[in-house]
Amino acid sequence: MNAHLEQLSPRPLWRHFRTLCNTPRPSGHEAALVATLERWADGLGLAHDRDAFGNLRIRKPAAPGYEQAPGVILQGHLDMVAQANADHPHDFTRDPIDTRVVDGWLHARHTTLGADNGLGVAAALAILEDGALIHGPLEALFTLEEESSMGGALNLAEGWLEGRVLLNLDSEDRGQVYIGCAGGADVIVDAQLPTAPLEAGEVALSLSLTGLSGGHSGIDIHKGRGNANRLLVRVLRALEPHGARLVDYHGGTLRNALPREAFATLALPEDARSHAEARVAALEAELRAELAGVDEGLSLDLRPCEAPSAPSAEPLTAHASHLLVRALHVAPCGVERMSVALPGVVETSNNLGVVSLSAGRFHLCALVRSLRDSATADIADRFRALFELIGARTRVENAYPGWTPNPASPLLARFRRLHAERLGQDPEVKVIHAGLECGILGGKYPQLDMISFGPLIRGAHSPDERVELSSVEEFWTLLRVLVEDLATVKEEDLATLGAEDADRSCGAPSS
Structure with a gap:
């Protein structure tokens, strides 16, 4: 089902999103998807493990010559919000999501689409399998039950993750980067x-x-x-x-x-x-x-x-x-x-x-x-x-807990420079009134420098959910260039990562 997704660009990302659409994954029912991703990782020879709660980590060693770069964690959640129109029978534990393209946007028929956070997960998987990409050590962290309780992040094992930089791929506005969020x-x-x-x-x-x-x-x-x-x-x-x-x-x-x-x-x-x-x-x-x-x-x-x-x-x-x-x-x-x-x-x-x-x-x-x-x-x-x-x-x-903004983040400075170079304009730096997992993850791993960005999604948590196709290409480009850029940094220089651009990030976040 959803074969048309594989004709969209970027193809590696959309191929993985097709898998997510075809594999039911409401909160609390992510086991089948976890098993699918583990088989996929085995096929590529990538190491994977789970913590006691069931959160999944897939690791990829650095490309040759980039072993000294700081470890990068690509993070998203596997579950999706299960909402359907009252007159449309849909069993989210059994039925795939039926997608269609309308005027440059991808929609689902009468249900939530699962772009939140399926596109972030799909992007992380596509990065892991990209053989041409220059990168340091990579970890993809896929959490469970984010939409229902933040259970995966709240119960995440401590002392498990190895990376120093975390890219949360669960935001929903193009041209924006998030550095803080509400608790709840x-x-x-x-x-x-x-x-x-x-x-x-x-x-x-x-x-x-x-x-x-x-x-x-x-x-x-x-x-x-x-x-x-x-x-x-x-x-x-x-x-x-x-x-x-x-x-x-x-x-x-x-x-x-x-x-x-x-x-x-x-x-x-x-x-x-x-x-x-x-x-x-x-x-x-x-x-x-x-x-x-x-x-x-x-x-x-x-x-x-x-x-x-x-x-x-x-x-x-x-x-x-x-x-x-x-x-x-x-x-x-x-x-x-x-x-x-x-x-x-x-x-x-x-x-x-x-x-x-x-x-x-x-x-x-x-x-x-x-x-x-x-x-x-x-x-x-x-x-x-x-x-x-x-x-x-x-x-x-x-x-x-919430995620306390750090406008002076070196990672943020790096992202802003790359965004301006690639897209011709600075991104808006934002704080979101939503429960990103970054606040919880930062409490467990205080050494992490984090930002959150993603494609343009509208109508999340409702059957009107849709994603702008051109924004997915833009998101994919930014993610790839950021991963490659971080590969040029040495672990011991992480404290001054992006210092040459720090003046771009010292003001208060825009709203």
């Missing part, structure tokens, strides 16, 4: 809430909110797009005066993707149904007007459905339903604060990523991101204080 943490809320049978005169209604764009919960959080959980809770709040009680709720599938759809079942007095339908219609118009020019596809639908019959499907009590809706209505969501030190950069945000209610069991998973660990802790504490009021339990999981 998952905030998990659980509760068992009281239920009561349907009352005489109550009917069941199905409420849905669909058609939003979704996107990356860090990179796209400031763009004003709709969050399906936030908006459907707003609708539920508006229906409270009509006597609505929640039966169940399902919104969002991943804590790091802006939720595009949310669905609820309500118990409502029959004589309030027409008023509720009118209110929902009015709210649809209001919300569409608010999102005009940003997120145009919102659709609200309220219709009768089969009444729950099993005791396990009873609606919440009126009191519990009101408390839950009100708590969700005021829960932190979206941009909390913009950075003062880095104008234009989001400092702190929160995504109400996954919300569910079934048989009285409530579950919420939010992803907090911040350039300040103290702000992450504060939002987690606000969740705890808020949801304790309805008897819920709150915990924080998968916390990871």
